[in-house]
Amino acid sequence: MKRTPAFVLALALTSGAALHAQQLYPSAYELIYNLFSPDPNEGLTTFLSALIPMGGQAESMGTAFTAVASDASFLEINPAGSALLERTELALFHNNWILDTRIEGAVYAFRLGDLGLAFGGKWLYLPFTERDDMGFSVSGGYYSEAMAIGNVSYRFFPGYYFYGISVGASAKIAYRAFPDYTDDAGNVLEGSGGGQSAVTALVDLGMLTRFNLLKFYSSRSKNFSLGLAIKNLGLPVRDEPMPTVATLGVAYNFLKPILVTADLSVPVNLYDPARSEAPYWAVGYRMTITDFWGLRAGLLMKGANPRLSAGASLSFSPLTLDINYTLDLTTQFTPLNRMSIEARFDLGDMGRGERSARVDELYLLGMTAYASGDLVAAAGYWQQVLELDPHFDPAREGLLNVEEALKLQREILELQQLD
Numbered sequence: 001m002k003r004t005p006a007f008v009l010a011l012a013l014t015s016g017a018a019l020h021a022q023q024l025y026p027s028a029y030e031l032i033y034n035l036f037s038p039d040p041n042e043g044l045t046t047f048l049s050a051l052i053p054m055g056g057q058a059e060s061m062g063t064a065f066t067a068v069a070s071d072a073s074f075l076e077i078n079p080a081g082s083a084l085l086e087r088t089e090l091a092l093f094h095n096n097w098i099l100d101t102r103i104e105g106a107v108y109a110f111r112l113g114d115l116g117l118a119f120g121g122k123w124l125y126l127p128f129t130e131r132d133d134m135g136f137s138v139s140g141g142y143y144s145e146a147m148a149i150g151n152v153s154y155r156f157f158p159g160y161y162f163y164g165i166s167v168g169a170s171a172k173i174a175y176r177a178f179p180d181y182t183d184d185a186g187n188v189l190e191g192s193g194g195g196q197s198a199v200t201a202l203v204d205l206g207m208l209t210r211f212n213l214l215k216f217y218s219s220r221s222k223n224f225s226l227g228l229a230i231k232n233l234g235l236p237v238r239d240e241p242m243p244t245v246a247t248l249g250v251a252y253n254f255l256k257p258i259l260v261t262a263d264l265s266v267p268v269n270l271y272d273p274a275r276s277e278a279p280y281w282a283v284g285y286r287m288t289i290t291d292f293w294g295l296r297a298g299l300l301m302k303g304a305n306p307r308l309s310a311g312a313s314l315s316f317s318p319l320t321l322d323i324n325y326t327l328d329l330t331t332q333f334t335p336l337n338r339m340s341i342e343a344r345f346d347l348g349d350m351g352r353g354e355r356s357a358r359v360d361e362l363y364l365l366g367m368t369a370y371a372s373g374d375l376v377a378a379a380g381y382w383q384q385v386l387e388l389d390p391h392f393d394p395a396r397e398g399l400l401n402v403e404e405a406l407k408l409q410r411e412i413l414e415l416q417q418l419d
Helices: 004-024 030-034 054-061 074-076 081-086 352-371 375-388 392-417
Strands: 088-096 101-111 115-129 137-156 165-177 198-211 224-233 245-255 260-269 279-288 293-301 307-316 319-328 338-346
Touching: 054 074, 054 088, 054 293, 054 307, 054 319, 074 081, 074 101, 074 115, 074 137, 081 101, 081 115, 081 137, 081 165, 081 198, 081 224, 101 392, 115 165, 137 293, 165 338, 352 375, 352 392
Parallel strands: none
Antiparallel strands: 088 101, 088 338, 101 115, 115 137, 137 165, 165 198, 198 224, 224 245, 245 260, 260 279, 279 293, 293 307, 307 319, 319 338
16 A cells, blocks of 8 residues: 555556657657648649649659759759759650649750750640530640740850859749630629730749769769759739749769769749748659660658659760659559650750760870970970960960979079079
């Protein structure tokens, strides 16, 4: 009987600790619910097709492409990408979206030195059928959103050691079209859909840079990238704000064939900032198997609709096929969700590859001449290097060394003449 108070006290303390722990650490069900719970501010913006990728690497990597921007699909992710493209590209996209919704797209991107330019467009459409109380079709058509995009970017402060900073902008003209609908008597009202149709202008801004960080392999290319983009800046349409979002991205090649990347996105409701959606994030992975075959995967965690994607690329020069599979609502066991395909044509590098090879050849000839003591010949080779590539800093450093060596030779000759 004497142990009863102690037992009651221990039970009370244990129960209190358990209750406190439950308050601090909710159950697994609550954690999952909070992780996948719907965002109360979701769906308050318009022209949502601006957030749906056309396809390509950007989609297969879960849209975690802000710091990558290595092919034509950069146009919807980071407008700074065109100034860093290695090749001129023409890309055609087809995306089977939700149910009967389709997205068609095309992008042409090229680079002139440090200036990048791109032009593209996309078209989202889905059939619309209005039925009466008996289930008969009384009107039909298509709801669609079309977008034309023009892009320009420029790489500032480029060099051999410092990659430079690319800054870019994209201007978009977007149009949505509603089909006509009927009145209460079942008569189609001509032009009624036009009352809900709209046109607007949007702007994307972006920045991208690359550098070496924790690099454990030998390669001239940089292994770490940082990107920042602010997309879909524009005025509200019919009191509905644009789907503006700011994204910070990082990408890291910890091994030469393997790239991992991550994006953090913050939606901004410019019409009413207090009703902005919650931030979301995405991660992506890319592995180069061979020169003609690559694999990719990604995960986008956005509220109650996580998106899992995987893709593969097959190259048959000059054509590359990107095939992607995307599964939305990954908390549900559903059949195959949707597929997208990109046909990307390599239109060449405007002679940059041959120029780079010639630069390397002349630089090595200069090094050979310098090592043999022929300073004048070395300086001549390195001058040719800088004429081809003014940003090749090792040649500029070599010329400085030649100047110092020639200056030293002159000083020695002057001392010998005095003797």
